[in-house]
Amino acid sequence: xxxxxxxxxxxxxxxxxxxxxxxxxxxxxxxxxxxxxxxxxxxxxxxxxxxxxxxxxxxxxxxxxxxxxxxxxxxxxxxxxxxxxxxxxxxxxxxxxxxxxxxxxxxxxxxxxxxxxxxxxxxxxxxxxxxxxxxxxxxxxxxxxxxxxxxxxxxxxxxxxxxxxxxxxxxxxxxxxxxxxxxxxxxxxxxxxxxxxxxxxxxxxxxxxxxxxxxxxxxxxxxxxxxxxxxxxxxxxxxxxxxxxxxxxxxxxxxxxxxxxxxxxxxxxxxxxxxxxxxxxxxxxxxxxxxxxxxxxxxxxxxxxxxxxxxxxxxxxxxxxxxxxxxxxxxxxxxxxxxxxxxxxxxxxxxxxxxxxxxxxxx
Numbered sequence: 001x002x003x004x005x006x007x008x009x010x011x012x013x014x015x016x017x018x019x020x021x022x023x024x025x026x027x028x029x030x031x032x033x034x035x036x037x038x039x040x041x042x043x044x045x046x047x048x049x050x051x052x053x054x055x056x057x058x059x060x061x062x063x064x065x066x067x068x069x070x071x072x073x074x075x076x077x078x079x080x081x082x083x084x085x086x087x088x089x090x091x092x093x094x095x096x097x098x099x100x101x102x103x104x105x106x107x108x109x110x111x112x113x114x115x116x117x118x119x120x121x122x123x124x125x126x127x128x129x130x131x132x133x134x135x136x137x138x139x140x141x142x143x144x145x146x147x148x149x150x151x152x153x154x155x156x157x158x159x160x161x162x163x164x165x166x167x168x169x170x171x172x173x174x175x176x177x178x179x180x181x182x183x184x185x186x187x188x189x190x191x192x193x194x195x196x197x198x199x200x201x202x203x204x205x206x207x208x209x210x211x212x213x214x215x216x217x218x219x220x221x222x223x224x225x226x227x228x229x230x231x232x233x234x235x236x237x238x239x240x241x242x243x244x245x246x247x248x249x250x251x252x253x254x255x256x257x258x259x260x261x262x263x264x265x266x267x268x269x270x271x272x273x274x275x276x277x278x279x280x281x282x283x284x285x286x287x288x289x290x291x292x293x294x295x296x297x298x299x300x301x302x303x304x305x306x307x308x309x310x311x312x313x314x315x316x317x318x319x320x321x322x323x324x325x326x327x328x329x330x331x332x333x334x335x336x337x338x339x340x341x342x343x344x345x346x347x348x349x350x351x352x353x354x355x356x357x358x359x360x361x362x363x
Contacts, residue, residue: 027050030050095183097182099182099186124198171218189245200224201237203217204244271310279335346361
C-alpha cells in the first residue's frame, strides 16, 4: 500500500473527476437528504465535504488491508436491523423442505403486514419515483444481506423508457444458487408482493426451475407515484402479481399433492377410492395412529374428523358427536354404506332430521 504523505490537510486543492449524471444526481440527493436529517453534521454540509470524508475513510480502510471487493460484503446497519427484527438463524436445508410444502400457498399480507410495510418504507423513504435510479441503491444494499445468507447468486435491475409509453418499463432479474429451489420460489412470491405494495405491476414473469432464475417484467402504476398507502388497492395488485407464480398452469405441471391440496379447500370435491382394499387400508392406517397416539376419549371424534377431511361428512357438534353426511346416497352408495357400517363398529348410530348421532359403545 502506498504510504500517506503528510501534507497539509487544509482544503485548498481541487480534484476534477468525471462521473455519470445519474451518479452525480444520486450523490446530491443523498447529501441533501442527510443534511436535512443531520443539519449539524459537517460531513453533509456540502457535496465537497461528503467527497472528502468518503475518500479519506476509504483510504484508511484500505490501509488496514481491506480491498475494494470487501465493500460489497458489508451489511449496513439499517438493512441488518430490518432482518434482525423479523428474521432468525435458520437451518437452510430444513427450511428448504418446509418451503416445498408451501410452494403454491398464497401470501397473506395482513398476517405479515408489519414486516412488509417496514420493507416498503425502506424502499420508498429516500426514493423519488421520478428518479428510479435510487431503487438500484436500495437493491444493492439488500443484496449484501442476500449474499450473506449464501443463497443469492445475483440480482439485477434495469429501466427502459419510451416516448409513447406513460411509465418506464422495469426488468428485475433474480437468481439463486443450486439446491435452493423452493426457498427461491418463496422469495419470488415475496418479491412479487413487495413490488405490488410499491405500486408496480408484473406484466410478464419468466421462471426456470433448472437454473433457479426469475425475471420480472414490470410497469409502474399510478399507485407507484402515490404517497398514500391505499392498502386495498395495493392488495389487489398483490393478488394480481402473485397469479404469475401461483396458478394452475404451474400447479398441474408440478407434483400431484400441490393440486390435491388446492382441491382440498373445495368442500364440493370429495376423496373417492378406486377399490375397497385401498379404502380399508387407509382407514386401518388412520385408526392405528389414533389408537397409539390419541388421547383417551378422543378416538371417535378423531375418526369423524378423518371422514370430514375426505369431505364425506360435516361435523356439527364435536361434543355430542353430531354430523351430517355429505355423500349422495344414490351416487356414492358404496362409500355411504361403508361409512355407517364402519362407524357402527364403535358406536350406536341414530338419525333425526338428516343428522346422525353417535353414542360410543367401544373405545
